[in-house]
Amino acid sequence: xxGSGLPATLLADLQDVQPPIIAGILIGACLAKxxxxxxxxxWRGGGFRGVAPPGPxxxxxxxxxxxPSEPAIAGGPGVRPPGAALDAGLGPTQxxxxxxxxxxxMVMCAFEMSLGLALLVTELPVxxxxxxxxxxxxxxxxxxxxxxxxxxVAAAALVELRERRPDLGCGCFGDFSxxxxxxxxxxxxxxxxxxxxxxxxxxxxxxxxxxxxxxxxLGIAGTELAVIAALSPEVSGAxxxxxxxxxxxxxxxxxxxxxxxxxxxxxxxKHARAITTEMxxxxxxxxxxxxxxxxxxxxxxxxxxxxxxxxKRRRPMVQAAVLxxxxxxxxxxxxxxxxxxxxxxxxxxxxxxxx
Amino acid sequence: MVVQRGDLACCVRCAGLTAAGRxxxxxxxxxAVHPPAAEPSGQAGAGAVPVAxxxxxxxxxxxxAAGAGAAGGAGAAGGAGAAGADTGGGSSQPAxxxxxxxxxxxxxxxxxxxxxxxxxxxxERRIALPPGASVWKGRQVDxxxxxxxxxxxxxxxxxxxxxxxxxxxxxxxxxGVLIERDRESMLIDxxxxxxxxxxxxxxxxxxxxxxxxxxxxxxxxxxxxxxxxRGYLEALVPATSQPTYRAGEAPARAPARGHSPGRIAGxxxxxxxxxxxxxxxxxxxxxxxxxxxxxxxxxxxxxPRLPYLSVGSLLRVRNECTGTARALPVTGxxxxxxxxxxxxxxxxxxxxGRIADLPMAGFVAMGGDLERGCFNATVALGSLSPxxxxxxxxxxxxxxxxxxxxxxx
Numbered sequence: 001x002x003g004s005g006l007p008a009t010l011l012a013d014l015q016d017v018q019p020p021i022i023a024g025i026l027i028g029a030c031l032a033k034x035x036x037x038x039x040x041x042x043w044r045g046g047g048f049r050g051v052a053p054p055g056p057x058x059x060x061x062x063x064x065x066x067x068p069s070e071p072a073i074a075g076g077p078g079v080r081p082p083g084a085a086l087d088a089g090l091g092p093t094q095x096x097x098x099x100x101x102x103x104x105x106m107v108m109c110a111f112e113m114s115l116g117l118a119l120l121v122t123e124l125p126v127x128x129x130x131x132x133x134x135x136x137x138x139x140x141x142x143x144x145x146x147x148x149x150x151x152x153v154a155a156a157a158l159v160e161l162r163e164r165r166p167d168l169g170c171g172c173f174g175d176f177s178x179x180x181x182x183x184x185x186x187x188x189x190x191x192x193x194x195x196x197x198x199x200x201x202x203x204x205x206x207x208x209x210x211x212x213x214x215x216x217x218l219g220i221a222g223t224e225l226a227v228i229a230a231l232s233p234e235v236s237g238a239x240x241x242x243x244x245x246x247x248x249x250x251x252x253x254x255x256x257x258x259x260x261x262x263x264x265x266x267x268x269x270k271h272a273r274a275i276t277t278e279m280x281x282x283x284x285x286x287x288x289x290x291x292x293x294x295x296x297x298x299x300x301x302x303x304x305x306x307x308x309x310x311x312k313r314r315r316p317m318v319q320a321a322v323l324x325x326x327x328x329x330x331x332x333x334x335x336x337x338x339x340x341x342x343x344x345x346x347x348x349x350x351x352x353x354x355x
Numbered sequence: 356m357v358v359q360r361g362d363l364a365c366c367v368r369c370a371g372l373t374a375a376g377r378x379x380x381x382x383x384x385x386x387a388v389h390p391p392a393a394e395p396s397g398q399a400g401a402g403a404v405p406v407a408x409x410x411x412x413x414x415x416x417x418x419x420a421a422g423a424g425a426a427g428g429a430g431a432a433g434g435a436g437a438a439g440a441d442t443g444g445g446s447s448q449p450a451x452x453x454x455x456x457x458x459x460x461x462x463x464x465x466x467x468x469x470x471x472x473x474x475x476x477x478x479e480r481r482i483a484l485p486p487g488a489s490v491w492k493g494r495q496v497d498x499x500x501x502x503x504x505x506x507x508x509x510x511x512x513x514x515x516x517x518x519x520x521x522x523x524x525x526x527x528x529x530x531g532v533l534i535e536r537d538r539e540s541m542l543i544d545x546x547x548x549x550x551x552x553x554x555x556x557x558x559x560x561x562x563x564x565x566x567x568x569x570x571x572x573x574x575x576x577x578x579x580x581x582x583x584x585r586g587y588l589e590a591l592v593p594a595t596s597q598p599t600y601r602a603g604e605a606p607a608r609a610p611a612r613g614h615s616p617g618r619i620a621g622x623x624x625x626x627x628x629x630x631x632x633x634x635x636x637x638x639x640x641x642x643x644x645x646x647x648x649x650x651x652x653x654x655x656x657x658x659p660r661l662p663y664l665s666v667g668s669l670l671r672v673r674n675e676c677t678g679t680a681r682a683l684p685v686t687g688x689x690x691x692x693x694x695x696x697x698x699x700x701x702x703x704x705x706x707x708g709r710i711a712d713l714p715m716a717g718f719v720a721m722g723g724d725l726e727r728g729c730f731n732a733t734v735a736l737g738s739l740s741p742x743x744x745x746x747x748x749x750x751x752x753x754x755x756x757x758x759x760x761x762x763x764x
Contacts, residue, residue: 098574165599249662255645284381284665285643287736293384306384321387 009216017221018199019123019140022147022192025228026116032174033109092157094168115150118143141200148196155189162186176234188231195224248288253311255283258290262309265318271305274298274322285311298322378667378684455720459509463524466501471519473507482509482519491726492524493582493591500524506583510719526715526725527583527627528594529554530691532602533575540587543577546690553587554579560591567593574601576695580728583627594624594728595697602694621659621710622699623672623732624692625718625725636686637670638712639734640693658696659708668736672711675731676702677722683713699729710734 093101093108122140158170158181170181177185229235245251259280262268274296281304282293292307302325310316459482461475473480484490490498492505501507505524512518529552531545539561543552554577556564568577576598579590628634641661664670666685673680689712699705701723711734715725723730 247662250660252644252663282377282381282384284667285645285663286385286665286668287662289389290643290645291381291385291388304384306388308385308388319388321384323384323387 009213010220012202013217013220014224015199015202017217017224018195018202019119019144021221021224021228022196022199023116023119025192026112026119026147029173030109030112030116032176033105033112033171034174036174037109092154092161092171094165094171095157095161111150115143115147119147137203144196144200148193148200151189151193151196155186155193158186158189173232173234176237178237179233182233184231184233188228191228191231248311251311253290253313255290258283258292258309258311261316262292262307262318265307265309267307267318267320271296271320271322274303275305288312296322298324301325381665381667382669455716457511457513458716458720459511460716461507461509463501463503463505463507465503466498466505468498471498471501471507471522473509480517482511482517484519484522485512488519488521490522490524491526493589498522508715508719508725521719521724523719523725525582525584526580527588528578528580528625528725528728529588529590530578530594530624530626530695531576532691533571533573533577535573536571541571541577546688549690554581554590555584555587556590564590564593567595568597570597574603576602576691578695578728580726592726592728595695598695598697618673618733618735619659619661619710620675620706620731620733621708622697622705622729623674623711623713623718623721623723624709624729625713625715625723626689628714628716633686634714634716635684636714637672637683637717638687638689638692639664639668639670639685640689640709640712642666642685642688658693659706659710661708661710664736670711671735672713672721673733673735674721674723675705675733677730679721681717681721683717699731701727701730703731705729705731 093104096104118139122143154172161168161170162181166180168180169178170185171177172185271294275294276297277295280292280294282291284291288311289308290311292309294305294307296303296305303322304325305320305322308317308319310318459473459475459480461473461480463471464474464479465472469484471482471484473482484498488498490496490501492500501522501524508523508526509519510521512520529543529545531543531549531552533541534544534551535542539556539558541554541556543554545552564579565571568575568579571577578594578597579588579592580594581591582589626638639661641663643663643665664685666687668685669682670685671680671682689709692709692712695709696707697709698707709729711732713721713723718730719725721730
């Protein structure tokens with residue numbers, strides 16, 4: 001990174017900054033695609049969506065009773081067959097026959113990750129001998145030429161995609177790239193091709209000298225990132241998602257959590273003595289509320305207590321009301337037969353404590 | 356609970372008659388814990404509509420308690436499970452035998468140019484055909500084209516009980532994912548509980564259908580209207596334009612800040628009802644997945660963003676083309692509606708997405724034409740109006756109003 005004047009320094013810094021930026025973009029693109037694939041097969045950070053988490057029995061503990069709201073059918077709701085949505089948003093792979101799309105997408109993802117790592121590894125000095133950096137210039141040049149070729153092919157594929165399937169997103173960053181491939185995406189691929197090409201002759205990367213040199217280096221990196229962001233239609237979507245949470249009426253919340261919330265509430269403690277069954281006899285949802293119904297005894301008569309539990313993660317409200325069952329109660333099944341009062345109280349309180 | 360008992364596990368039509376009682380009970384219980392708020396006079400006046408055949412109040416509220424100090428004891432309103440209707444400015448119509456105002460369904464016993472005799476659920480009916488009455492049987496035909504045994508849906512002239520305005524004969528519809536195809540027939544998946552439907556495409560229609568459905572390949576979505584035969588549908592009319600994506604590739608919902616609007620606009624479509632319980636309600640695409648409804652959307656994230664409801668929730672559906680509005684109970688999930696992000700252009704251009712799936716008679720009663728396949732619609736949450744006498748009333752609500760809005764997010 002030495003030069004006789006400012007232009008030479010600028011050019012040297014510009015060359016130096018390219019490999020890490022390109023590597024970051026490649027690794028980020030691969031991770032974005034990977035997250036899409038994992039989500040499509042049900043993975044959600046520690047468990048598979050739609051499949052009930054292992055109960056105590058599976059974990060070696062006491063057998064847990066199935067919560068009524070859990071799917072009774074294998075797989076349950078919300079489970080898509082693995083791979084059902086893998087193809088979606090994979091961009092130019094859509095131009096290939098159906099059977100080739102998934103393998104191609106996987107190969108592309110693996111290639112991006114490998115190329116990103118290769119760019120990073122080959123840019124670092126591996127040691128010194130007599131004060132001279134030991135570096136693998138051929139490997140570094142190879143990785144950069146491969147990156148340039150990759151982005152060149154990507155730009156061409158985007159042009160082709162735009163011609164043949166203008167409705168499809170480029171799929172460059174998985175779920176973030178759902179907008180149809182446009183001029184910006186193509187320009188970004190062209191810019192990255194040029195970046196990879198100009199970095200071919202740059203030497204190993206060292207930390208820039210403190211002070212003026214570091215500021216210049218960071219300024220160049222920041223400017224280039226800003227240009228790439230301006231050419232990336234994904235950025236606006238990503239910024240929206242960063243601060244986005246579903247409104248309560250659109251939010252999925254497991255019934256388990258609703259029951260847990262209910263059993264921690266003051267309303268539950270107030271009515272727990274009268275409740276005669278462990279599990280609710282009915283549960284349904286409307287917008288931001290989930291309604292849970294338990295049979296109970298009220299003044300020696302059969303009744304039902306209905307709890308309204310807010311679908312909210314923090315400090316949900318719980319409301320309750322008790323209705324006596326009369327003979328002309330709409331012809332659903334009446335409340336379950338009432339066991340001995342002491343036993344029911346014991347069961348209910350045991351349940352309350354368990355939760 | 357629903358799944359263990361199996362009665363509401365999939366939808367009302369699978370559950371049979373016991374489901375209606377359970378739905379009515381849900382409304383009573385909900386009214387107890389969340390008494391319907393008094394509507395502003397103008398809104399209540401416009402939205403309060405009678406519910407036919409509702410059960411009398413049958414539960415005695417004892418205590419009501421509110422965690423936030425809000426709701427108290429309940430005024431148990433009338434039951435639900437039946438549909439209410441108003442015409443939103445249109446003229447009132449006599450209720451048909453099936454509960455759909457101004458609509459009669461039945462089987463043709465005899466047909467002549469001026470009179471047709473139908474066998475309907477309430478017996479034999481003679482319907483006069485005025486000169487302007489139109490008959491659809493795959494296309495616009497002369498009344499004499501009706502034959503004994505044809506299944507018909509008749510829309511009456513407003514205010515008349517025996518004067519037909521429009522007649523649809525043997526109308527059928529298949530909406531779903533193409534599973535298999537050979538030269539003239541195909542197999543369509545309509546959802547987990549509906550089963551697969553066979554569709555025949557006459558050679559002379561194939562070209563016309565492929566203008567709007569160019570990809571008749573497995574995995575792609577189709578939506579055809581035609582003539583119902585024994586165990587198959589003879590596809591004649593494309594109900595929409597084919598989505599460019601496969602069923603599993605429906606576009607992701609765009610994240611949007613804030614709550615759903617009070618009224619959600621989109622398109623309402625129709626389906627062939629699968630039983631008496633299904634005939635009186637509406638299928639809604641976004642049922643709470645936690646209730647383990649078997650009829651989850653077939654695949655894909657869906658379009659548009661709809662708030663979660665359950666079987667039994669009252670939905671107020673309004674035909675934006677005619678102004679007709681009805682409050683209908685949700686009777687099941689519309690498994691394919693979520694993955695069609697199309698628009699309806701019956702009157703103007705609707706926003707993208709199918710928001711309600713009505714049974715055939717209900718669709719006609721709301722002013723829809725079966726051969727068009729959709730009408731521009733808005734939906735809002737209906738609620739039992741406060742203080743309603745025995746047969747309850749359904750008041751216009753809002754998908755973001757009422758107790759649901761308390762302390763949101």
